[in-house]
Amino acid sequence: MIDYPVQLNLHNKSVVIVGGGKIAERKLLKLLETGAKITVISPTITNTIKANVAQEIVKWKQKEFFSEDIDDAFLIIAATNSPKINLQVLESCNDQQLINLVDNPVQSNFIVPATITRGKLSISVSTSGASPGLAKKIICEIANQYDSSYESYIDFLAQCRTEVQQKVAEGEMRSKILKELLNHCYYDLTKKGLYEERQRKFQRLFKKYDC
Ligand SMILES: C[C@@]1(CC(=O)O)C2=NC(=C\c3[nH]c(c(CCC(=O)O)c3CC(=O)O)Cc3[nH]c(c(CC(=O)O)c3CCC(=O)O)/C=C3\N/C(=C\2)[C@@H](CCC(=O)O)[C@]3(C)CC(=O)O)/[C@H]1CCC(=O)O
Ligand SMILES: NC(=O)c1ccc[n+]([C@@H]2O[C@H](COP(=O)([O-])OP(=O)(O)OC[C@H]3O[C@@H](n4cnc5c(N)ncnc54)[C@H](O)[C@@H]3O)[C@@H](O)[C@H]2O)c1
Numbered sequence: 001m002i003d004y005p006v007q008l009n010l011h012n013k014s015v016v017i018v019g020g021g022k023i024a025e026r027k028l029l030k031l032l033e034t035g036a037k038i039t040v041i042s043p044t045i046t047n048t049i050k051a052n053v054a055q056e057i058v059k060w061k062q063k064e065f066f067s068e069d070i071d072d073a074f075l076i077i078a079a080t081n082s083p084k085i086n087l088q089v090l091e092s093c094n095d096q097q098l099i100n101l102v103d104n105p106v107q108s109n110f111i112v113p114a115t116i117t118r119g120k121l122s123i124s125v126s127t128s129g130a131s132p133g134l135a136k137k138i139i140c141e142i143a144n145q146y147d148s149s150y151e152s153y154i155d156f157l158a159q160c161r162t163e164v165q166q167k168v169a170e171g172e173m174r175s176k177i178l179k180e181l182l183n184h185c186y187y188d189l190t191k192k193g194l195y196e197e198r199q200r201k202f203q204r205l206f207k208k209y210d211c
Pocket of ligand 2: 021023024044045046063064065079080
């Protein structure tokens with residue numbers, strides 16, 4: 001059996017993190033940009049979590065976990081330092097909820113991969129829990145190859161793709177143009193900041209394919 005990789009849209013979804021230590025903080029920092037409504041349940045929290053609570057970005061219930069705390073949650077992270085409490089969180093879940101136990105990949109119904117993001121580009125690596133350290137090492141290697149210039153390169157590709165979809169109705173022609181757009185020269189022009197030349201080159205594709 002293998003895991004099924006997905007990209008979750010958590011905008012306005014209720015997310016509960018149980019525990020407020022170092023690992024809860026790491027999970028929280030990744031969740032902040034998703035637009036989820038995040039609540040932390042824990043008697044203590046780190047200074048970084050506190051700063052987010054003070055700015056009302058995150059809610060904090062300063063208490064020990066009780067099963068009602070996750071009643072309305074779409075996604076739950078059990079990140080206490082007690083395997084017993086983390087299992088109690090699991091037992092309080094219903095079948096429709098997504099639950100990650102930070103100390104128990106076998107019982108979790110999802111795990112978190114190592115990820116880098118460059119705007120709309122997101123690259124994730126998972127070892128299915130076999131070696132999280134290796135997932136992190138591989139993602140660090142990939143990070144050098146896909147530097148920050150990919151952020152505007154992806155935006156350019158997205159804009160071109162929309163224009164191609166609007167102007168080119170015929171499927172085969174459309175896929176030929178979209179394939180040509182992936183030619184490395186567009187990335188090179190992005191990297192050099194030659195945006196007008198990049199745009200002219202893209203527009204010439206429509207002439208080339210007579211559309
Ligand atoms: C990728 C990353 C994402 C993230 O957390 O956001 C992530 N762990 C990261 C780092 C990391 N974690 C650990 C080390 C120490 C070295 C080592 O043990 O290897 C390092 C390295 C470091 O910190 O440098 C220890 C560890 N991790 C887990 C256990 C419990 C167990 O295995 O039972 C223990 C033992 C605890 C103990 O000994 O007490 C469990 C999980 N960790 C996962 C994800 C999931 C599997 C992902 C996968 O394999 O694909 C899974 C199953 C559940 C989950 O957390 O979702 C993040 C890198 C982020 C970054 O880029 O910085
Ligand atoms: N998944 C990973 O990547 C990874 C990496 C390293 C460690 N771990 C695991 O994560 C666990 C947590 O590590 P940590 O460094 O964050 O621990 P920590 O000691 O820094 O934090 C534990 C937190 O849990 C809270 N807590 C304890 N009992 C609670 C309860 N009944 N209800 C609510 N909150 C409660 C504490 O107040 C504290 O905020 C470790 O036990 C370890 O097994 C996971």
